[in-house]
Amino acid sequence: MTRPALKILLAAPRGFCAGVDRAILVVERALEKYGAPVYVRHEIVHNRYVVDALKAKGAVFVDELTEVPDGVPVIFSAHGVPKSVPAEAESRKLTYIDATCPLVSKVHVEAERHVRDGRHIFLIGHRNHPEVIGTMGQVEPGTMTLIETAADAQTVVPPPGKPLAYVTQTTLSVDDTAEIIAALKQRFSGLSPPRKEDICYATTNRQNAVKAIAPKCDAFVVIGAPNSSNSNRLVEVAQRSGCNDAFLVETAAAIPWIRVRPNSTLGVTAGASAPEVLVEEVISLAREKFDVMVELITVTEETVKFSLPRVLTT
8 A cells, every 4th residue: 555645854953952962961971970870950951851861871850959968969950050059069068060051151151240240131031941040040139130022021120220231041932032132122222232142053043944944844843842942942933934733742652643644744853952863763653654755954054062061071
């Protein structure tokens, strides 16, 4: 019996970014250096497959440092932590390793600089996201105001008489963030921007890759975790770019194949925390149902690499 055809447009870049690669390697190297168990505060990255694989190697994931026993190393996730967390670790004399993505650390440094220069900061981001919690925890309470939407930008009332600046979460929608920044600039002249774009290269590149193929797709699969900001943004970008039927799945088994019609075009990408093996599983499962042709669409090549913390290289 002849299987119906399916064309898959595969986005590139997709999947792991340099910060995620580094964070996973931090856990693996710590396990090699210290032996199991190594504790990790929060998910090292937002992906269940990655977390489970590290658990199998001896990593123990906890929500707070109070769950970490004395005498074992602890790693802070790629999303960053408030200053209170390493301070608590030091007070307990815990060995800790900071796996914060260097591009998130850059935002932390910017926030501290703005406060030193006397500015009040607008942080554009999503409430309760670990990265936002970490960034807000770099400065004293009251020196930063969270802005989630363009509507927030239209109504926010900053402290009077203070110069203003903004920083952003690294995994936001490029287009949404531009709208929010435009609204803030319209209201507040002299608003101090970041020295360099805060939305990270990987987020931007993955969104651009989706924009390039979504108009040609009948359905669009984004592989990623439901709590992954950058993965959720990819779904939104696909929908806004012309593919209304875009959806997020954690694994190939979760794909609602009834929405993938015969003789149609399916877009496929993966969030920055999703390993390539999950993409391969999607294509493999599609081949069981369809006569699949895969076309790779590359919008840019990524060459960024980050070095490991010194404690793991000496």
